[in-house]
Amino acid sequence: MQMDERKRKILRAIVQDYIATAEPVGSRTIARKFDLGVSPATIRNEMADLEELGFIEQPYTSAGRIPSDAGYRYFVDCLMDAQTLSDEDKEIIERESTKKICEIQEVVSHTSRLLSELTSLTSLVLGPQKGKSAFGKMHFLPYRPGQVIMVIVKENGVVENHIVDVGETITAEDLQKVADVFNQKMKGYSLNQVKRSILHEIYSELSRQRHLIDNALEMLDAILDGSEEDEPIYLGGTLNMLNQPEFRDLDKVKSLFKVFEENEPLKKLLLPRQEGLNVTIGGENTLKEFRDCSVISATYKVNGKTIGAVGVLGPTRMDYGKVIAIVDFMTKSLTEVLARGKPRGYK
Amino acid sequence: MQMDERKRKILRAIVQDYIATAEPVGSRTIARKFDLGVSPATIRNEMADLEELGFIEQPYTSAGRIPSDAGYRYFVDCLMDAQTLSDEDKEIIERESTKKICEIQEVVSHTSRLLSELTSLTSLVLGPQKGKSAFGKMHFLPYRPGQVIMVIVKENGVVENHIVDVGETITAEDLQKVADVFNQKMKGYSLNQVKRSILHEIYSELSRQRHLIDNALEMLDAILDGSEEDEPIYLGGTLNMLNQPEFRDLDKVKSLFKVFEENEPLKKLLLPRQEGLNVTIGGENTLKEFRDCSVISATYKVNGKTIGAVGVLGPTRMDYGKVIAIVDFMTKSLTEVLARGKPRGYK
DNA sequence: TGTTAGCACTCTCCTCTGATGAGTGCTAAC
DNA sequence: GTTAGCACTCATCAGAGGAGAGTGCTAACA
Structure with a gap:
């Protein structure tokens, strides 16, 4: 047939x-x-x-x-007819995107809120992947007796500061020397790239500051490697799910919201099988909690490089045309905002 | 009768x-x-x-x-008989509290998780109030052409960094001078304490760097004043509410969770009418969403000064004896952890 | 005077029943 | 190939009736 x-x-x-x-x-x-x-x-x-x-x-x-x-x-x-956004919605997005935004987190949370409001569904936003965050530059600043501020500039431009214990006896010159050695040896490397060879060099050049270096390395470990893995996914409008007739059942709500609290499943849900816009329908999702749900997701770019994704989660019975139009427009707007505003947080 | x-x-x-x-x-x-x-x-x-x-x-x-x-x-x-904690629970709390924790945020989220797990209810934690965050010290570090990193050490020990636009022409000496003037004039003041008098002095001493100063002040505004107001309340175990028979009704769940998304009502719920432990029952809560709920809350201290609060929210039909014992023990444990560990984030 | 057994009464909850209505699949006619 | 007609199925709803839990009242008892 x-x-x-x-x-x-x-x-x-x-x-x-x-x-x-x-x-x-x-x-x-x-x-x-x-x-x-x-x-x-x-x-x-x-x-x-x-x-x-x-x-x-x-x-x-x-x-x-x-x-x-x-x-x-x-x-x-x-x-499906290729639907275009209502002028009204378009205007809302554009108005929002012209606001001055300096922190990348704000961009992400704005996007998330906007998506869930426009669709009356739940939004998922994966913030700009920071990329392999290699070491850029290290500075030390005075803090309290026995402690200094270690400022790390990553290669992607992110700046972080941490308090490091040093002995009371250490001098400003010693600190400067440590920073110089790190800056010289580690620039452009992530920590696990240097574990063996360079570390030995650093140790041998700065044998006297062993204690400080150990502390500094411990911090660097957390700063450089940890950041990539558990990039959180921003959820918006989770409560919208409660308005959907398919979630009248309290047990369903419970198990759905339980999944919302974890990061991994959401990441799986959002990360596309391919570049651009993806539609995942019902049972195409592996997780049983999402069997009655569909996800419209899309990646966004900076400098031609894909660095993040946004998505909308709703019941399989969702208005695909409208949601696809919104997600599509949103990623383009987002790409534009990021290219223009250059907020901190990515290379 | x-x-x-x-x-x-x-x-x-x-x-x-x-x-x-x-x-x-x-x-x-x-x-x-x-x-x-x-x-x-x-x-x-x-x-x-x-x-x-x-x-x-x-x-x-x-x-x-x-x-x-x-x-x-x-x-x-x-x-009610004054109930004591089960040894089991006591051990759990103490085991948790001995973990080494360096960020104040971790302490708060740990506490929140622990409270909700032990009570099977919803926990509310208000992180240590940072106190009026006065200006401590300012440093500048090189970043990119035309931009520098401004590191602000607040008087309470919190360190923050922000990127500031400066002209391409500015020299390291100029920056140093700006920092010196700020450090000299503003130490110990919050921004709105200095708005008039000191600001004039700074402007007149550094008339050439007007652009930089304006940017720096804008940042300082956000850093020093903003932080106090919207101190977020950490919620844990919100889903536990769904297990309570009094929340079988989806509409109730919806309105309750809606309130959970706002900060103000929660703060009202948590902030006690008096020092120490408070029990608020049912209609004693002003908000109608909490008419069927009770809150056990308590403040905790550092150096004898009350700086935050924790609480547990549940249906009026909760095990008051047990929850009170848990909240009580928890605040004491928290006070102890904070006194011992001195994590960053408060004075 | 306080306590108790007995009893009629009330009200919820559950199950059963029958009516209603929406919608189907099949058949035969167009 | 299309359509009207019709018997059939099944969810939904309202109403009836029984079971069960618990009450308030009364009268008897210590």
Whole structure:
């Protein structure tokens, strides 16, 4: 059996109506609401075919039909009109994006809030990956007796400061010397790249400051390596999920929100199989908590390099056209903001 | 009508049983479970009195009784045995508190997690108030052409760094001079203390670096004043609320979680009317979302000075004895950790 | 006078029932 | 190939009735 034009029209009608009403769609409803020029009986026949093809299913005998995951997939890939953003939404995004923003975190949280507000769904934002954060420069500043401030400038421009214990006896010259050696030997390297060779050099050149160096290295370890791994995902509008009829069930809500508290599953959800825009529908998500959900995600770039991703999570019964348009526009706007504003936090 | 010993015993029995079962308590249940030496009929008579006194109420005719807010209040004030922590819990807290922790944020999030895990309720933690964060010291470090790193050490020991735009033409000596003037004039002052007098002096001494100073002041504004106001409250175990039978209702959950997203109401909830341990029961909370909730909160100290608070939020039907013991022990442990570890972030 | 047993009464909760209505699949006619 | 007609299925809802828990009242008892 093949899809023909009428089957396509009927499938589209079913998906659209179900997205709008969250109720199983019957043949009469389609005949009434969508002008296909055929009777309910004919539509019933076609619907039987569509069910056999796996695009729709019946919750129970003699209920209407609802789209299956495959049905949504066919809809997204073949039936959907490319929708454009409403001027209103466009304006909101643009107005927001012209605000002056200096911290990268603010950009991320803004984006997250905006996405969830526009879609009335849950947003996921993965902040700019900082890239392998190599050592850039080290400074020491006086703090308290026996302690100094160690300021580390990473190669990607991020600046961090940490308090380091040093003996009371250390002199400003000693500190300067330590910084000089580090700056000379470690520039451009991440810590695990240098573990063996360079470390030996540093140790031998600065044998007297062994205590300080150990402390400094411990800090560097945390600063340079830790930062990449647990890049948090920003969630926005999680409460919107509670408005969706598919989450009337408290147990479902509980298990969903439990997953929201972890980072790994969300990352998996968001990180695309390929560059650009991705649509993951229902069971295509591996996690069972997301079996009734779809994710529209997209990556964004700076200097042509992909450095992060945004996404929207909602029930499979979501308005794909609208959400895709919003996510698409948003990533472009974001790319632009980042290129223009150069907030701190990435190279 | 007066409370006598038997009424007290019965009220205690009702509260304890209702806390344990979440079901209205009948006279027969009390006679069976608690050995009062009287028949259900007698207990019924007493219960009628207790109802008249306002300590218990009936959800509907011929259901058992449940404690009213006043009943809980009487229970907490007069009937509760001072409970001590189980050795198990004590050990958990102490094990946790011996971990080496260097960032104040970690202490706060640890505390929050621990509280919610031990009580199976929701925890609220207000991190150490940083106190009026006065200016301590300013340093400049080279960054990129036209930009420098401004490192601000506040008087309370917190170190922050920010990138500041300077002209390309500025020299290291100029920067040093700016820093010197700031360090000399502003030490110990918060920004709004100096707005008029000192600012004029700084401007006149450094008229050439007007642009840099404006940028620096803008930063200082954000660093020194902003930090106090919106001190966030850490929430832990919000999902535990979903396990409480009083939150079976999705609408209740929704409005509760909505409040969780705001800071102000939570702060009101947590900040005590007086030093030490506070118990706020049901309607004693002003916000209607918390009418079915109680809060056990307590302040903690460093160097004898109250600098923060922790609390536990649960349904009015919570195990007051246990929770009070946990909160009490926790604040003491926290006070100790902070006194010992001296993590960064407060004076 | 306080306590208790007995009893009628109330109200929730659960289950069963039948009616309703939406929607289907099949068949036969167009 | 399309359509009208019709029997059938199943969820949903309201109402009825029984079970069970618990009460308040009364009268008897110590």
